[in-house]
Amino acid sequence: MSLAHIRRSDRRSPLSRVPGWFTLIFFALLAGYLIVLMYARGEYLFAMLTLVLSGLGLFIYGNRRAYSWRYIYPGLAGMALFVLFPLACTITIAFTNYSSLHQLTFERAQGVLLQQQFRADKAWDFALWPVDDKWRLTLTSPDNGDVLVSAPFAFTPSAPQTLTMTPQAAPTGNKAGLRVITQNRQALGQLAARLPDGTLLRMSSLRQFSGTRPLYQLGEDGKQLTNIQNGKVYSPDMSTGFYQSADADVLSPGFTVGIGWKNFLRVFQDAGIQKPFLSIFLWTVLFSLLTVLLTTAVGMVLACVVQWDQLKGKAVYRMLLILPYAVPAFISILIFKGLFNQSFGEINLLLGNLFGIKPAWFSDPLTAKTMLIIVNTWLGYPYMMILCMGLLKAIPDDLYEASAMDGASPIQNFFLITLPLLIKPLTPLMIASFAFNFNNFVLVQLLTNGGPDRIGTTTPAGHTDLLVSYTWRIAFEGGGGQDFGLAAAIATLIFLLVGVLAVINLKASRMKFD
Structure with missing residues (x-):
């Protein structure tokens, strides 16, 4: 947009700006309502984030001096909302004891503890009697059989009621059965029955009212x-x-407090956490490296094959080889889980008939890791193949013609021409693939669920767990209470490790190819 055009747009009549101001006012009122609602519900962090983002947005879109920021603000706001804010929350939780036992302030x-009550007086048997479209409550003393009856009332599940009980004969007719009492249990929980001596009774079971006091x-x-x-x-x-x-x-329940660096220290000082953490970290790095190398190698070779001029039916081969990329990953993983079944899977059936072996794919650590790499290579090679197919189009044919004149073989062409020219533009994508596979939670969760499990660990851990799945198991499968604080600490370490490894890879690739 030219400067002259901007100046002409600034000279528009005031009436032309009215719709824009009404839009800003509408969004300001909406943001204010959401902020008040979040604050009233105790969501202070979300309220503060909404206040900051909406305030900046209104300033940018309402001020002509900040015109250039209008184009990048949505991206910055999205990054703050979906990247920076969750990261800050995760790091904050890592310094607390937040868990299933410490979820409340x-x-x-x-307040929860002060609401706990205990039975302080004798229990009275109760019954409900229908009266037109209302009900009567009767209480029967277990000592002498005295009967107290309330006035007709209607159920109000959302509001408490106090019924005055008076001595009189029980109503006639059929009293309500247990099904009616169960269906209206919430409303009956709001009832308080006042006895003639002023004692208040509340429902303590499906058959009795009793006096309760704060514990x-x-x-x-x-x-x-x-x-x-x-x-x-x-x-x-x-x-x-x-x-x-x-x-x-x-x-119980407990409450959340800050504990400083204790969660991080547990990772390195508790032998039951340190040993599986280091083993899982090394396996995660090895898994990511092998996946990147294998998917790149397979994808590059297949891309060269389907680009071969003398190959007939190249379009059909391309379609068949890209199919694994088109099928949703979770479907492919579940199919492979059945194929690798130790007792009934087709893979073991074939290996048993040909070689007389039936590997324990899910119970042996080494074969389970091998299975993960095989399946992940199948899922990842089509992506690398598509990239290499596009990059191969950019290699000049003159290079291959000159090589053919020198008598080079196809294998020499691949290693001397194709590979060097492909690997440089592929390096950033390989680093991104490494970071993705470092956190490949879906594959592990659906195929092995981290198993086989490790023995003698403080937290649940498996031989095929990656750091991300190990963190998930700590957060949601902990036997002694879901430890979200420790899981957040490990997630923070994963973030730092992936960042450091990415920087090292970038520097190494720059030194190699510059």
């Missing part, structure tokens, strides 16, 4: 909790994230 965990009483300091039943005092331990008594008894 201190205030919310304290814990908040201390004067606003932090300590006292168990009313046994008098035990619990104090918040900010190092563990639990309410804990003097005899080391803890209350």
Whole structure:
């Protein structure tokens, strides 16, 4: 856009800018509503991020001096929202004890504990009796059989009700069965029955109402909790994230606290984590390198073959070789899982008939890793083949003609002409493929689920686990509670490792080809 055009657009009449201002005002009101809604629900980080992004957007699109930023702002906002913000949240969680046992803030965990109640008085049997389109509640004393009846009421699942119970004869007719009580359990949970002496009873089971009292009483300091039943005092331990008594008894749920570098130190100091972490890291690097080398080699060779002038039916071969890339990866992986079945798979059936062997693809660590590399090579070579096919078109035919005049063989042409001219433009793509396979979660999860499992580890780990699947298992399969803090610490280390390896690869390729 020329400067003259911009100046002409700036001289437009004020009325022509009215729709734009109405649009900005609409988005400002929408953003303000979302920010208030997020803040009211306790989502402070999302509220702050929305405030910053919407504020910048309104400034950029409402200020003519920031005109050039209008084109790059959507990309920057998307990167902040989908890359930087999740990364910052992951790093923040890595410095906390966030887990399935410590998901709440201190205030919310304290509130949950204060809501716990215990049965303080005797239980009364209850029944529901239909009256037109309403109900009556009757309570029967287990001691003397006295009956108390409420006035007709309607169920209100979202609002509490207090019913006044009076001594009188039970209603006649058929009382509601257990099915009706179960269907209206939420509404019955909102009921409080007031006895003639002022005692309040609430539903304690599907057949009884009983008096309840809060189990814990908040201390004067606003932090300590006292168990009313046994008098035990619990104090918040900010190092563990639990309410804990003097005899080391803890209350659940816990709360999230900052623990500094403990999660990172566990990775390198806990033998049950350190040993599998280092082994899985080395296997992840080896898996990524072998995958890149094999997919590139297979893809390059097949690209040269289908580009061979004397080959007939090249279009059919291209279509057949690209099919693995067209089929969704999860379908191919599940098919290979059946083919590699140790007892009924076609691969073992063929190997058994030809060579008399039946490898234990899923129970032996070495063969399981070999299977992963084979399947991943099948899934990845079409991509490299397509790239090489395009790059081969850019190689001048004069080079091959001169080589033919010198008497070079096709193999010499490949290693002296084709390979050097292809490998340089392929290097950035190979680095990207390495980074992708470093985090190839879907393949491991669907094919082996990390198995066979390692023995003697603190956290769940398998011989075919990559770092990303190992992190997922820590986060969602931990036997002692899903440890999101430790998983976030390992995810942060993965981010740093992939970044360092990518930089090393880029520098190495630059030194080699410059």
